[in-house]
Amino acid sequence: MDESLRLYSYWRSSAAYRVRIGLNLKGLAYDTVPVHLLRDGGEQHQDAFRAANPQRLVPVLQHGGHVQRQSLAILEYLDETWPEPPLLPRDPGERQRVRALALAVACDIHPLNNLRVLQYLERRWQVPQPEREEWIRHWIGEGFAALETMLAGDPATGRYCHGDAPGLADCALVPQVYSARRFGVDLGPYPTLVRIEQACLALPAFAAASPDAQPDRPA
Amino acid sequence: MDESLRLYSYWRSSAAYRVRIGLNLKGLAYDTVPVHLLRDGGEQHQDAFRAANPQRLVPVLQHGGHVQRQSLAILEYLDETWPEPPLLPRDPGERQRVRALALAVACDIHPLNNLRVLQYLERRWQVPQPEREEWIRHWIGEGFAALETMLAGDPATGRYCHGDAPGLADCALVPQVYSARRFGVDLGPYPTLVRIEQACLALPAFAAASPDAQPDRPA
Numbered sequence: 001m002d003e004s005l006r007l008y009s010y011w012r013s014s015a016a017y018r019v020r021i022g023l024n025l026k027g028l029a030y031d032t033v034p035v036h037l038l039r040d041g042g043e044q045h046q047d048a049f050r051a052a053n054p055q056r057l058v059p060v061l062q063h064g065g066h067v068q069r070q071s072l073a074i075l076e077y078l079d080e081t082w083p084e085p086p087l088l089p090r091d092p093g094e095r096q097r098v099r100a101l102a103l104a105v106a107c108d109i110h111p112l113n114n115l116r117v118l119q120y121l122e123r124r125w126q127v128p129q130p131e132r133e134e135w136i137r138h139w140i141g142e143g144f145a146a147l148e149t150m151l152a153g154d155p156a157t158g159r160y161c162h163g164d165a166p167g168l169a170d171c172a173l174v175p176q177v178y179s180a181r182r183f184g185v186d187l188g189p190y191p192t193l194v195r196i197e198q199a200c201l202a203l204p205a206f207a208a209a210s211p212d213a214q215p216d217r218p219a
Numbered sequence: 220m221d222e223s224l225r226l227y228s229y230w231r232s233s234a235a236y237r238v239r240i241g242l243n244l245k246g247l248a249y250d251t252v253p254v255h256l257l258r259d260g261g262e263q264h265q266d267a268f269r270a271a272n273p274q275r276l277v278p279v280l281q282h283g284g285h286v287q288r289q290s291l292a293i294l295e296y297l298d299e300t301w302p303e304p305p306l307l308p309r310d311p312g313e314r315q316r317v318r319a320l321a322l323a324v325a326c327d328i329h330p331l332n333n334l335r336v337l338q339y340l341e342r343r344w345q346v347p348q349p350e351r352e353e354w355i356r357h358w359i360g361e362g363f364a365a366l367e368t369m370l371a372g373d374p375a376t377g378r379y380c381h382g383d384a385p386g387l388a389d390c391a392l393v394p395q396v397y398s399a400r401r402f403g404v405d406l407g408p409y410p411t412l413v414r415i416e417q418a419c420l421a422l423p424a425f426a427a428a429s430p431d432a433q434p435d436r437p438a
Contacts, residue, residue, distance in 0.1 A: 076315065099289065100293075104324075111326050111330045112331065112336065127344065147273075150273055
């Protein structure tokens, strides 16, 4: 059986970025298969990719012939298959906290600002670009305000989202902060998020996963 | 320590419905604390609830003094704390599949149609109700088409989303089908989803979790 890891990725996808961080934290080598979300109407809509993921979203991870979808489910798989270093703490209550932080990004911020949603706003309702960007900043702001409260007010927060080792919540947070910077969100009200982001980006696993370090990044 | 379980819930919330199913599948008794999402501008925005969840979203589960947020993270906690009957299979690859199915609902359908998003469309952009409902049906349709393909084409699908015992993916799917019915989605193209929904609703754990069976349902 082919045990290699192949990641269908797009350099600027938040969800793919999460999985790249996870693979790097585990020290796993993988091949990148770029899926260009904008070229030719979007390569994610073409039959070849659609067969791998009927949702037509990146990332997809292939491992041993199995096709895996959904970034957080992929990260859990990585953590169960290669337990060291762990992405989740051992205590069920602490695991709950870390997963909830990751889901606050992955459910309640990112899907609202995903490419397909912005395309709907533009094509179906002709929402002008400034208002689309206001929409993006609104949902990031809603989510970040809650996350700042949850992180700043909890002694379980350490150098990273949970304690002093990076984990699942950091895999979700850092790409979302990248996206916030891209869309001009004022990060002043979220000092804890920025502090954790900076601590993460100082680690090679995060730096190498950055959109700016991807092979499919335009020159 | 107070070991009782207290669920902050709203009868028609999909995310609260997921957790109610999980609690019932585990055979756990719990108290319902209704949070009326529409009354007085939304009780979720009031200080008392906001202190429990800065995201101002239901559900929240209190267990032993700990406050838990995010429905899927709560369900994972229930599964780790009360392992029988399991909500997830044992094999990491199978767990990946089940989590991905649940996340396809919890990330890529439900957050787009959540109350706060519909309120934004109405209040910020004055999107008329028929177009808001078209938006709802669009994202449910996108998600259900993908789920139908993923479930119908996979021998791992059984009586339920994964095999012949209900689990995490069913906890996510059934509330979303309820919501689809509420908004008049044509379910004809999704026979596998409807078959699984009906199999689930035949179980007391699902039936008792239904919005129509909740104490805060209007008369």
